[in-house]
Amino acid sequence: MNDKFFCAISYNVHDSSVSFAQNNKVVLVLEAERIFRVKRKRCDESEMDELIKHGLTYLGIKIEDISYWTMTTLQNPILFQKENIFEESTGLPKDPYWKKFKICGDEKNVLIINHHLAHAASYLMSDFNNAIITTCDGGGDYNEKNGLSECVAVFAGNNNKIERINVNLENHISGKFYGACSYFLYGDIHCEGKMMALIAYGKPNESVISKLKENFKNLNSYSFEQSMGILKKLFPDITSGNISVSDKNVVDFASSVQKLFCDTRIENIKNIVSLSKSSNLVMAGGVSLNLDLNTEIINSFSNMKHFIAPCCDDTGQSLGALCYLISEVTGQKPVIELPYLGVGEENVYYNNLDIEKAVQTLLDDGIVVLHNGKAEIGPRSLGNRSLIARPDKIEIKRKLSENIKQREGYRPIAPVVLEDKVNDYFIGPKSSPYMLYKYQVKGSIKEKIIGATHNDGSARAQTVSKSSNAFLYDLIRSFGEKTGIYVLLNTSLNLKG
DSSP states (O other), X not given: OOOOEEEEEEOOSSOOEEEEEETTEXXXXXXXXXXXXXXXXXXXXXXXXXXXXXXXXXXXXXXXXXXXXXXXXXXXXXXXXXXXXXXXXXXXXXXXXXXXXXXXXXXXXXXXXXXXXXXXXXXXXXXXXXXXXXXXXXXXXXXXXXXXEOOEEEEEEETTEEEEOOOOOTTOOOHHHHHHHXXXXXXXXXXXXXXXXXXXXXXXXXXXXXXXXXXXXXXXXSOHHHHHHHHHHHOTTOOXXXXXXXXXXXXXXXXXXXXXXXXXXXXXXXXXXXXXXXXXXXXXXXXXXXXHHHHHXXXXXXXXXXXXXXTOSGGGHHHHHHHHHHHHHXXXXXXXXXXXXXXXXXXXXXXXXXXXXXXXXXXXXXXXXXEOSSOBOSSSOOSSEEEEEOSSOHHHHHIIIIIISOOOTTSXXXXXXXXXXXXXXEESOSOOTTSXXXXXXXXXXXXXXXXXXXXTSEEOOEEEOTTTOHHHHHXXXXXXXXXXXXXXXXXXXXXXX
């Protein structure tokens, strides 16, 4: 029987990507920023053709070998002004539909998948046979008739099928609110992660929360520029772009935003989970990169099993669409080996000498550059494309974060720890393979991992097992045997921009 190849493309507002599968197995996720060397790169049509061809060449196949195609709707120039992607009767994005479009100059039959369904399809990456799925981000498909972007949606997963649950989400908080507040602080987009780092320096202020609540609906739907005007009037003592952890107004504002956002989102999810008898919860969309929120959710819904994909934000759009396409065509859930689905060798070959050399570099206060195997997908560095350092010297953390990475001094570096020793160092989930949860560092060992400990005693730890990443596991274990510390610092190879 001949192999069938599948391809999914996603333009988005940012983070364009292409994903491929052979039969029902995902074999490659190609993020545009990795090829074009531009952070959060959005492709135009010619660049998307180039990205597709890059993937085909890497896999050693031709465009004629692709049997099935799919693409997502958001900011898709192939669809723009040619297709109405919303249902007239409901005002919701259309269910998936097939239509012929030109890709790389040739006409193809393409399955069109809306933005939030592509997020929700991360359910197909989980081990669950059923789940309630909630997606939340800063903006999805835009409906010109009502002038709104879909930012929150709810779905039910049952075996390999996903269906939208139509529910009133008018009062649900979204990533647009959070994004508007970070835009106000920094005067720029994509600064949500920076604002999250400020939370550790401030405390929620009831007056700030009250003002935000009063303007919640507008901040949840207006453009960032409109929201900027509102927030400037509400908080005249804060100057956009002037960020200092010693500025109480700034850090308390960030903490207040986080407090209101978490409390409201958890109440929203309580209403969502009541719609289903499933004990499994899948979360997707850019909001699922908010570690504090994720941790509060798993604590608030401890009776449920949880799944968040490593590419839960828009970096996972083409992969979600690909998973949906495989399910639609084959009637099966896709075979997918998270998170290492990027370019690179399938296996990592190393010996004890390789480990010893890397450990000695760490002991000499050096930085180890890891470029091993297949690249991880999503925005988190998970050990195959990483800068690694020892965690017990704050000057090493500063060298890595501020000098090499050129990041703000108040932003933390993530620790990576052996999964079987995570509770020796941290209080939190037993497993965090994708670095998506917040931990508290145990007081007795804070000095031992001072470079990994944030201002409030927290850390966004990644846990690693021998089966998930053998080289990284052996590196940490060997470092631990020599120092007594089974933790290292881990950050991405990306430099600023």
